[in-house]
Amino acid sequence: MAKQRRVYVCRECGAQHVTWAGHCNECGAWAAIEMASSVAAVADTSDALAPLASFDLDAAVPTPTGVSEVDRVLGGGLVAGSVTVLGGEPGIGKSTLSLQIAASMASSGAAVMIVTGEEAPSQVAARASRVGPIPPTLSVLDDTSVETIEAAIIRERPQLAIIDSVQTLSVADYDAAPGSVVQVRAAANRLVTAAQRSGTSVILIGHVTKDGALAGPRLLEHVVDTVLAFSGDRHNELRFLRTVKHRFGPTSDVGVFEMSGLGLEPVDDPSSRFLADRRPGIPGSVVVATVDQQRPVLVEVQALVTPFGDRPPRFVGQGLSSSRLELVGAVLRQRAKVDLWGWEILASAAGGAEVKEPGGDLGIALAIASGLAETALGPDVVACGELGLAGEVRSVGQLERRLQEAFRLGFRRAVVPTSAPSGPTGLELIRVDSLNDALLVLGLSVDLPRPSAG
Numbered sequence: 001m002a003k004q005r006r007v008y009v010c011r012e013c014g015a016q017h018v019t020w021a022g023h024c025n026e027c028g029a030w031a032a033i034e035m036a037s038s039v040a041a042v043a044d045t046s047d048a049l050a051p052l053a054s055f056d057l058d059a060a061v062p063t064p065t066g067v068s069e070v071d072r073v074l075g076g077g078l079v080a081g082s083v084t085v086l087g088g089e090p091g092i093g094k095s096t097l098s099l100q101i102a103a104s105m106a107s108s109g110a111a112v113m114i115v116t117g118e119e120a121p122s123q124v125a126a127r128a129s130r131v132g133p134i135p136p137t138l139s140v141l142d143d144t145s146v147e148t149i150e151a152a153i154i155r156e157r158p159q160l161a162i163i164d165s166v167q168t169l170s171v172a173d174y175d176a177a178p179g180s181v182v183q184v185r186a187a188a189n190r191l192v193t194a195a196q197r198s199g200t201s202v203i204l205i206g207h208v209t210k211d212g213a214l215a216g217p218r219l220l221e222h223v224v225d226t227v228l229a230f231s232g233d234r235h236n237e238l239r240f241l242r243t244v245k246h247r248f249g250p251t252s253d254v255g256v257f258e259m260s261g262l263g264l265e266p267v268d269d270p271s272s273r274f275l276a277d278r279r280p281g282i283p284g285s286v287v288v289a290t291v292d293q294q295r296p297v298l299v300e301v302q303a304l305v306t307p308f309g310d311r312p313p314r315f316v317g318q319g320l321s322s323s324r325l326e327l328v329g330a331v332l333r334q335r336a337k338v339d340l341w342g343w344e345i346l347a348s349a350a351g352g353a354e355v356k357e358p359g360g361d362l363g364i365a366l367a368i369a370s371g372l373a374e375t376a377l378g379p380d381v382v383a384c385g386e387l388g389l390a391g392e393v394r395s396v397g398q399l400e401r402r403l404q405e406a407f408r409l410g411f412r413r414a415v416v417p418t419s420a421p422s423g424p425t426g427l428e429l430i431r432v433d434s435l436n437d438a439l440l441v442l443g444l445s446v447d448l449p450r451p452s453a454g
């Protein structure tokens, strides 16, 4: 039996309050709280009480989308009745990716609905035809009214509904403009309910600005099941799909795509992509076995050293953490006694990649030393280890996976901390306990030249 209980609701954000107040502590609006119509707003909880063991465990089994990198990131695919936010900067490829997911699922017979509030259906069709043949079970709804979309989802019960984008939606109950906090939150709440009732998996596309400020993905994190962030580098065509939140599995893997004329193509092997343009035998270049959200990635770190006058060294990094670069510089000077006075050191992660975790320290130090010594490391050498302030080489997480990845991509020697686990057969481990030790065994500890002043 349902109890009749009064509930006060904020007109602006929809938050429920047990008592009336002049000010909504959810959204901050003044004089916006009203008594809800005398419906049974709060049900008697005993009605909903059910043994936990009675629930269908298969309900949370994901259905593959057929887009390999998406399935990898989602831990198998989309869960029925779940809501996923796909966030990213405008132009990064959210519509393209979601269209590919839609086309892939529809081509195996699933009913898929694309709700387009941003583009005309003819534009969506044009884009879809670029990516591949348009399956007959793929439909489009040109609407931004949440009530209409909700009704369509509940009536049609598609396997997947894609809403492009959440910022175009409006719920009739609220006066606020589409894209406002109130509308975005209210729309998402309604669609979460619709997804649960229909068993439809819903993907909500949301735009974010560079600083992630705009109403959208951030705001929705606690409302939805999964938040995916789609990002890329302006300078190349690689795109990265990462989980920010995932109710159904680990948020560890990264999906990598390349934007081509035929849409987004999965990149199964991102390390070899980063390393494709590498010219071996160049001093100042060292390949680092890094991890990006649990996924091992090999990145080439390059250092270029140029005379800078009679003054302290200057470090300029790109794709590297500046604090780690400074630490590496200090350890090179103070512990390995490498004289950096008078040099400007440019260090960068090649190919738009990033090395920001401590496991890159040793490789960055070796790249700088190799540049200064004008001695190239062998093309089959990879480095991995954190530098401590005492100059020691410390162990890092997931070293085994990093080494496996390096071996898979053709590396045969790895400079690693002494505590490293044994790597794959065929990969020679060069165990070093300090940076000094590493410079010695790699032949980089020759007397380094001091640049002439000027």
Ligand code: TYD
Pocket: 088, 089, 090, 091, 092, 093, 094, 095, 096, 097, 127, 130, 131, 259, 260, 261, 262, 263, 264
């Ligand atoms: P889009 O998916 O529209 O981005 P978003 O929805 O995140 O705003 O895609 C943006 C860019 O991708 C656009 O500039 C065109 C380009 N693009 C390709 O290069 N190849 C393609 O096959 C498609 C469909 C788009």
Ligand code: MG
Pocket: 091, 094, 095, 096, 118, 164
């Ligand atoms: Mg778009």
